[in-house]
Amino acid sequence: MPDLRVPDLNIVLIAGRLVREPDIRSTPSKRTVAKFTLAHNRRYRAKDGGYKDETTYVNVVAWDSLADYIQRTIYKGRPVLVEGRLRQDEWDDPTTGQRRSRMEIVARSIKPLDWGSNSSSGQEEMSPNKNAVPSLNHYSNQERESSNLEAEVPIDDYIPPEDDIPF
Numbered sequence: 001m002p003d004l005r006v007p008d009l010n011i012v013l014i015a016g017r018l019v020r021e022p023d024i025r026s027t028p029s030k031r032t033v034a035k036f037t038l039a040h041n042r043r044y045r046a047k048d049g050g051y052k053d054e055t056t057y058v059n060v061v062a063w064d065s066l067a068d069y070i071q072r073t074i075y076k077g078r079p080v081l082v083e084g085r086l087r088q089d090e091w092d093d094p095t096t097g098q099r100r101s102r103m104e105i106v107a108r109s110i111k112p113l114d115w116g117s118n119s120s121s122g123q124e125e126m127s128p129n130k131n132a133v134p135s136l137n138h139y140s141n142q143e144r145e146s147s148n149l150e151a152e153v154p155i156d157d158y159i160p161p162e163d164d165i166p167f
Contacts, residue, residue: 010085012105014058016040016111017079026072034067036060036074038082059104060084066107079113 006071021037042054060082062070074080093100 011083012022012086014038014040014105015079015081015084016058018074018076022074023075024067024069029070032071034062034070036070038080059089059102060107061087061104062107062110066110066144070110073112074110081111081113082107084108091116130137 016038019037019039022034024032024034026032036061038058040056040058042056043051044054046052061092082105084105087104087106088101089104090099090101092098
């Protein structure tokens with residue numbers, strides 16, 4: 001088998017609502033860190049014809065100026081779009097002595113998504129480099145027409161196609 005090259009690509013893009021208020025702390029070296037949990041809801045049509053909801057909870061961590069931005073503008077229940085990378089967090093559990101791990105997203109940018117409100121057009125978006133505004137347009141496998149997140153309908157109004165049945 002020929003040498004296969006796999007690109008080093010680790011990009012996560014997820015939208016959801018904050019489950020609780022962000023936990024903001026400072027490290028001994030005076031870096032600000034924000035941790036929060038995001039809930040992503042998916043509605044699908046079940047085999048019996050009814051609709052079912054599936055919720056996925058995702059841990060997110062943000063550092064420095066992005067953590068300061070979260071402290072000022074992000075709160076429990078607010079819908080946000082998070083772009084970042086996956087990271088596996090590992091530690092030794094002091095009660096059991098076993099090695100534990102979990103996946104989390106290290107945020108690169110966060111954008112509030114207040115769907116259905118008039119305030120969405122003037123919302124501030126935070127990313128480390130304002131010239132590198134996260135958008136689906138920056139990913140080559142996406143169509144420009146499908147990247148307008150402001151035009152999407154809220155999850156509550158979404159009706160999936162009939163063939164969207166998980167097996």
